[in-house]
Amino acid sequence: VSATGRAAADVLIDGETIRAVLEPGSHLLGTDVAASVDRVVDATGKYVIPGGIDAHTHMQLPFGGTEASDTFETGTRAAAHGGTTSIIDFAVQTYGQRIEDGLAAWHEKAAGNCAIDYAFHQIVGDVNEASLATLRKLPDEGITSFKMFMAYPGVFYSDDAQILKAMQVSRDTGMLTMMHAENGPAIDVLAQQLVDAGNTDPYYHGIARAWEMEEEATHRAIMLAKLTGAPLYVVHVSAKQAVEQLAWARDKGQNVFGETCPQYLYLSLEDQLGASGPEWGSFEGAKWVCSTPLRSRAEGHQHSMWQALRTNDLQMVSTDHCPFCMKDQKELGLGDFRKIPNGIGSIEHRMDLMYQGVVTGEITLERWVELTSTTPARMFGLYGRKGVIQPGADADIVVYDPNGHTSIGLGKTHHMNMDYSAWEGYEIDGKVDTVLSRGKVIVDGDEYLGAKGDGRFLKRGLSQYLI
Numbered sequence: 001v002s003a004t005g006r007a008a009a010d011v012l013i014d015g016e017t018i019r020a021v022l023e024p025g026s027h028l029l030g031t032d033v034a035a036s037v038d039r040v041v042d043a044t045g046k047y048v049i050p051g052g053i054d055a056h057t058h059m060q061l062p063f064g065g066t067e068a069s070d071t072f073e074t075g076t077r078a079a080a081h082g083g084t085t086s087i088i089d090f091a092v093q094t095y096g097q098r099i100e101d102g103l104a105a106w107h108e109k110a111a112g113n114c115a116i117d118y119a120f121h122q123i124v125g126d127v128n129e130a131s132l133a134t135l136r137k138l139p140d141e142g143i144t145s146f147k148m149f150m151a152y153p154g155v156f157y158s159d160d161a162q163i164l165k166a167m168q169v170s171r172d173t174g175m176l177t178m179m180h181a182e183n184g185p186a187i188d189v190l191a192q193q194l195v196d197a198g199n200t201d202p203y204y205h206g207i208a209r210a211w212e213m214e215e216e217a218t219h220r221a222i223m224l225a226k227l228t229g230a231p232l233y234v235v236h237v238s239a240k241q242a243v244e245q246l247a248w249a250r251d252k253g254q255n256v257f258g259e260t261c262p263q264y265l266y267l268s269l270e271d272q273l274g275a276s277g278p279e280w281g282s283f284e285g286a287k288w289v290c291s292t293p294l295r296s297r298a299e300g301h302q303h304s305m306w307q308a309l310r311t312n313d314l315q316m317v318s319t320d321h322c323p324f325c326m327k328d329q330k331e332l333g334l335g336d337f338r339k340i341p342n343g344i345g346s347i348e349h350r351m352d353l354m355y356q357g358v359v360t361g362e363i364t365l366e367r368w369v370e371l372t373s374t375t376p377a378r379m380f381g382l383y384g385r386k387g388v389i390q391p392g393a394d395a396d397i398v399v400y401d402p403n404g405h406t407s408i409g410l411g412k413t414h415h416m417n418m419d420y421s422a423w424e425g426y427e428i429d430g431k432v433d434t435v436l437s438r439g440k441v442i443v444d445g446d447e448y449l450g451a452k453g454d455g456r457f458l459k460r461g462l463s464q465y466l467i
Ligand code: URP
Pocket: 058, 180, 236, 289, 290, 291, 292, 320, 322, 342, 343, 344
């Protein structure tokens, strides 16, 4: 199955790369191909797809006085189990730090620890003359996109002047500007007022981060991008009004893109409000505290996200994998939702959760491949090597069994370093059967054969979506 169609085929792999895609039973130079190879993976009755590419992950991200709980080792192992064979993680430049130093630290965390191939985007947390100069040179190092935050004042936040300057670098270099589009300063006022009024439960995180603040910031990012001529990619879109902004700009011919995440397709603010358990009581809702927040189902945001994936107003699905444990991490926000570290862990479940969209008729089989692998590769300069099954491409391949079944949850298929699952109890019609990373079988049924250090750093080219 590719982004554009499906056919019965044999895929011939030679070492780390794909040599040929053949009609079943083909003969090459007079020899029966199937009879002359070292090993056959029988995919009869199953889908053969390019390995998943998760273009938004945060291994070991420092946040709110703690650090995302998956290391590059545990996070990429979980990814492999779930049919994802490449990640693009965010190297962080913190305030007061040089980009070079932040990036070097990220290379150090990842090198020798990944089970699958990995690349980086750069988070720009401190816009100044020096960091802008460094940013310009990052494409030479294979880093062709950077993320800025209109949210989190005092942490990652950039103001409009800083964003404008960085976007000029984006325009000049062809680097993609990735935007966390939420009006942070306004959100922080609302959050303070909620806490002052005694509304401290996790649910109020989503009330403070109102969709108006996402719509407004998305619009502002679009206008700054228009003004500067920067290509724009809005991350973790959850509000239907933000999608409307993206659709409006795209209809006018502007080069803007958006991703959403499984949590914004399936989970809701109402679920979070109703959440209560024996261990955490009403603090149970902290399991789903992320930014942008879960949105109201009654308002129809989830429905709009699926629709936008069909109409191509949104182009991709990434996880924004940013796991924290309840114990010692999420619980930092007991009594004050602002102190709950933001993030949900889903890297292991993205391919399965999106395949459910095929089962329920929300998207086609081909669109599933496009949203999870082919477009991420094209968007972020990996296409040809990744995101496609064709001669010369890396042999990153997933055999997916539509007749298999996956029960999601802690202790079931869960290999992420978390003490809970944001997806506990989800039942998937479908199962990752076999996973190959550059020709090596790393998942064979329930057996894991990958190893830390197998994954290599991917130098990316410019986005194929530049105009
Ligand atoms: O809640 C989230 N999304 N945490 C990770 C940081 C970010 O903003 O992507």
